[in-house]
Amino acid sequence: MKKLCSLFILFSSLVVSAQTTGSIQGKITDTSGLPLVGATVYIQNLDQGSVTDYDGNFSLDNLEEGTYNVSVSFIGYGTLNKSVSVTSGSVTQLNAQLSESNSILDEVILTASKTPxxxxxxxxxxxxxxxxxxxxxxxxxxxxxxxxxxxxxxxxxxxxxxxxxxxxxxxxxxxxxxxxxxxxxxxxxxxxxxxxxxxxxxxxxxxxxxxxxxxxxxxxxxxxxxxxxxxxxxxxxxxxxxxxxxxxxxxxxxxxxxxxxxxxxxxxxxxxxxxxxxxxxxxxxxxxxxxxxxxxxxxxxxxxxxxxxxxxxxxxxxxxxxxxxxxxxxxxxxxxxxxxxxxxxxxxxxxxxxxxxxxxxxxxxxxxxxxxxxxxYAINQRTQNYVSFINNGFSEAEARERSFTEQWFPTGPGTGLVLPRGALFKDASKRFNAEAQYNxxxxxxxxxxxxxxxxxxxxxxxxxxxxxxxxxxxxxxxxxxxxxxxxxxxxxxxxxxxxxxxxxxxxxxxxxxxxxxxxxxxxxxxxxxxxxxPSILNLKGNLFGGLVLGNGEGFTLTDGTKIAKLDxxxxxxxxxxxxxxxxxxxxxxxxxxxxxxxxxxxxxVNIADAANGNFVTQIGDQALADVIPGSTGAFVLTxxxxxxxxxxxxxxxxxxxxxxxxxxxxxxxxxxxxxxxxxxxxxxxxxxxxxxxxxxxxxxxxxxxxxxxxxxxxxxxxxxxxxxxxxxxxxxxxxxxxxxxxxxxxxxxxxxxxxxxxxxxxxxxxxxxxxxxxxxxxxxxxxxxxxxxxxxxxxxxxxxxxxxxxxxxxxxxxxxxxxxxxx
Structure with missing residues (x-):
């Protein structure tokens, strides 16, 4: 019997509530009649709102009788403000069309706070x-x-x-x-x-x-x-x-x-x-x-x-x-x-x-x-490589082929060294990102x-x-x-x-x-x-055979000078x-x-001073020559x-x-x-x-x-x-x-x-x-x-x-x- 009375009281309270409150319902579309899914309908002084569904429909329920200022907004569209009267025991219809914002001040954006x-x-x-x-x-x-x-x-x-x-x-x-x-x-x-x-x-x-x-x-x-x-x-x-x-x-x-x-x-x-x-x-x-x-x-x-x-x-x-x-x-x-x-x-x-x-x-x-x-490939470096071979008597075909990876450095009549001056860029990089947010x-x-x-x-x-x-x-x-x-x-x-x-x-x-x-x-x-x-290139770059090096570990010069790693x-x-x-x-x-x-x-910046005998000798804890074979450290950009x-x-x-x-x-x-x-x-x-x-x-x-x-x-x-x-x-x-x-x-x-x-x-x-x-x-x-x-x-x-x-x-x-x- 007590349970029955409780159910009756609950039912009665719901009926009374329905009779003393009302609701606002409606549909939000754009000017062509297309439903706007996820538009926000909001009553500021009550801090109460709703979001439209797949068909653009929304409902705001259990509102006390009175007049409310209702705002309707959607990303990229102008905000619409309407005064809506609610009557106890009834449903007030609010159907609205939003236009793309002509007024800069009405626009709704998403990026600043990751929410509209x-x-x-x-x-x-x-x-x-x-x-x-x-x-x-x-x-x-x-x-x-x-x-x-x-x-x-x-x-x-x-x-x-x-x-x-x-x-x-x-x-x-x-x-x-x-x-x-x-x-x-x-x-x-x-x-x-x-x-x-x-x-x-x-x-x-x-x-x-x-x-x-x-x-x-x-x-x-x-x-x-x-x-x-x-x-x-x-x-x-x-x-x-x-x-x-x-x-x-x-x-x-x-x-x-x-x-x-x-x-x-x-x-x-x-x-x-x-x-x-x-x-x-x-x-x-x-x-x-x-x-x-x-x-x-x-x-x-x-x-x-x-x-x-x-x-x-x-x-x-x-x-x-x-x-x-x-x-x-x-x-x-x-x-x-x-x-x-x-x-x-x-x-x-x-x-x-x-x-x-x-x-x-x-x-x-x-x-x-x-x-x-x-x-x-880097055009500038490849062109320099090509010129170094052509100017030292190599054939056109060989100069073109070797220009992607090497430069010729003459050491005397008919003699020279091959320097690794790679102009070719290959990339097989990947990135994974994940994010979770609650608001x-x-x-x-x-x-x-x-x-x-x-x-x-x-x-x-x-x-x-x-x-x-x-x-x-x-x-x-x-x-x-x-x-x-x-x-x-x-x-x-x-x-x-x-x-x-x-x-x-x-x-x-x-x-x-x-x-x-x-x-x-x-x-x-x-x-x-x-x-x-600093980017990975800033930290681990190795361009043109070590002429450009990243600074993720710091450097040491001949005179013991330490170059700090990037912060x-x-x-x-x-x-x-x-x-x-x-x-x-x-x-x-x-x-x-x-x-x-x-x-x-x-x-x-060139950190070497070869003119005064101050070369780059180490990158981090390793000898530069071990990291970049053939490098003298006479010229290092970082x-x-x-x-x-x-x-x-x-x-x-x-x-x-x-x-x-x-x-x-x-x-x-x-x-x-x-x-x-x-x-x-x-x-x-x-x-x-x-x-x-x-x-x-x-x-x-x-x-x-x-x-x-x-x-x-x-x-x-x-x-x-x-x-x-x-x-x-x-x-x-x-x-x-x-x-x-x-x-x-x-x-x-x-x-x-x-x-x-x-x-x-x-x-x-x-x-x-x-x-x-x-x-x-x-x-x-x-x-x-x-x-x-x-x-x-x-x-x-x-x-x-x-x-x-x-x-x-x-x-x-x-x-x-x-x-x-x-x-």
Missing amino acids: QKITDVPATVNVISARDIEEFPSFNIGELAARQKGVDFVRSGVLGTGINIRGFNSAFNSKNLQVTDDRLSTLIATGLPMGSFSTVTKDDISRVEILLGPNGTLYGPNAHNGLVSTITKNPRQSEGTTFAIGAGNQNVLTARLRHAQVINDKFAYKFHFERSQGTEFNYTDSVYVGTTAYKELDLDRDFDSQKYGASLYFKPSDDSEIIGYYGHSNNNNLGVTNAGRNQIKDWSIDVAQLKFVSKNFFANTYYTWSKTEDT NNWSRFYLTLGAQYQLDMADSKGTYLLDEGGIDLDQTGVYTQLEYKLDSGLNFLLGGRIDNHELYGTNFIPKVAVTKKINKGTFRITYGKGIAV VETINSYEIGFKGQLSDKLFIDTNAYYNQSDNFISPL YLNFGSVDTYGFDLGLNYYFSDSFRATVNYSYFDRDLDKNDLANDGNLDGQVLESELPINTPNHKFSLGFHYNKGKFYSAIYGRYVQKYDFFSGINVAAKTQDLDGDGVNEIVENAQNGRTWNYGQLGGFTVDANAGYNFNDNLSLGLSITNLFNAEIREFVASPVIETLISLELKYNINFFENK
Whole structure:
């Protein structure tokens, strides 16, 4: 009887509760009616929310009678706010359509905290290349869109080669910002360099690119110390259909792409993509100097091509979780600029396999990357090798064959020595990564916990690394991030990460931020630390027969001088910023920052002083001759840590909406540094003098751009003018600088339009260019677009060892079949 009474009381209470409370239910779609899976519906003053299911449906239950402000948000779309009244005992319908964000302040991003977050709430400067930006840019190389972002140093080395740098310290081997794609590293294993054109994803499958300026090491680990570039691809449930695209341009550029995405049922969806692109680089030769004589690069092949494909399978075990499997492949032939001349990339392939689990509170990710090339070679070194044989009477055929591995050193009439000067690069490196993360919130308190593991398995087959038997290095990171949000709009963030590296032990990476909502904007103050762990190439490099050696163990010279092994580079960054709406039509995003960099990793430095009998005798605890047979130690280039440098600057971005279809963008960036020339710890090449050229800042003081966007009906267009102040660039053997006396002795060490060391100096980089693109959507399926880079064919050189960038024209025809519309 007691049990019966208890059941009756429980039933009665449920009935009473149902009569005194109500609920909000509905469906969230995009403007085409396609359900948005995983959209967030949230009542802030109750701290109660829901996530839409496979059909875009949601439900918020047990709500007291009253009126609530409900926000609806989804990554890449504008946030919708609605006032909804709830009546006791009834269901209030809320059906909403979200549009791709036109207002910068409404946009929701994912990268900063690894969870969806309104862009104004992010305690960092964030640039977003949106799905619309990508869709309306008729070129297969969307890297060009980075030129339109504030605070980004965009460079172009040719038709194919584009790259970005963030807040200084650029070089021809630039690893100063971390690049990720769908939560996996997009960096080469041994060098740590961004994959760039080696990426396995195609333009039509990219949903957005989020660029974070400043250190982001707390959640992403080492080497996110100057910035982070995150590429996010499309979910097939929001992008069902088939896309065919063909493109053509000058320089013999041709591209063909296919993407297909389909939802099978409420559990399964899939997508796949394919691309084939090819073209010819500008007619430019990077002269190779043997003494004062210049030679053309041997067997220079200016034709480039890439082929890439990939597929993903999406499985939903429940309404609020998903398992994603991905495999991607790319194969590449092109020219690559390095700090020791150009590389001829030959059939370099990248493969990636990934398995990821995503749910409301838990995230797990594991992936495997492998890299392979057999025939890539350093053009500069191979050309020098070839010349050494030809000039000493060897046949053309023998000189070509031996140029990949050897150099002839004459010792007398008709006699000489064969030196191992390998120009060939082979690679069979692999990398394994795993990550798990938990996030949740309780009222105003938000928690993120995670751990990451990485195992690098480098293998150059002895061609460019000291890697007999391979090199395995692992590192583990554990991180947490805590946020506390007040109704007043004041938010506090505290984060920390502990990283343990096999060679460098434990490092702590903290982050602190305070944000405050002010009217229609957010003010922020942040502190973040970043670290750069030397790459495997920095540590174990063995290039050109020991002329370039990594510094993972330190060196000893004839006189007993010890050269310390490389340590971790650190950066402490302080930033203030504001992102908001100054008027109904004017939006601003601005920041000012101050960075302190320590233990900076130098460019290549010769540590031997053969003229005074001071040779390199040991590498670590081993005799140099035992490690590099035949090496005398008379000339050894390696990497060092040196000194400290403070850098500072500010970025300003303005967007003015003349109308919903017409917008103007203004971006300005200032950057400078403070180098103490009296501190010999800043003497990068150990010659007793601190020179500006030893610190490769390689960044202009001023950058400015002005752009106009027009999008109405079936027509879209954009035009951008970009000014980069002329600046000096030093990277390895590469020099692009004005004539100058570096050490004040009255002699110009750098001479413009003349040979400087082993390269020709064409003068400073930078200048003014105008880019434009336009297109027309004939109907919902067919569109035609045109893109012109360097519209007025201005004579501008953007990178060392690279040609003047001439006008590039790209025409693209695209056909879309939207399955959802046909259902």
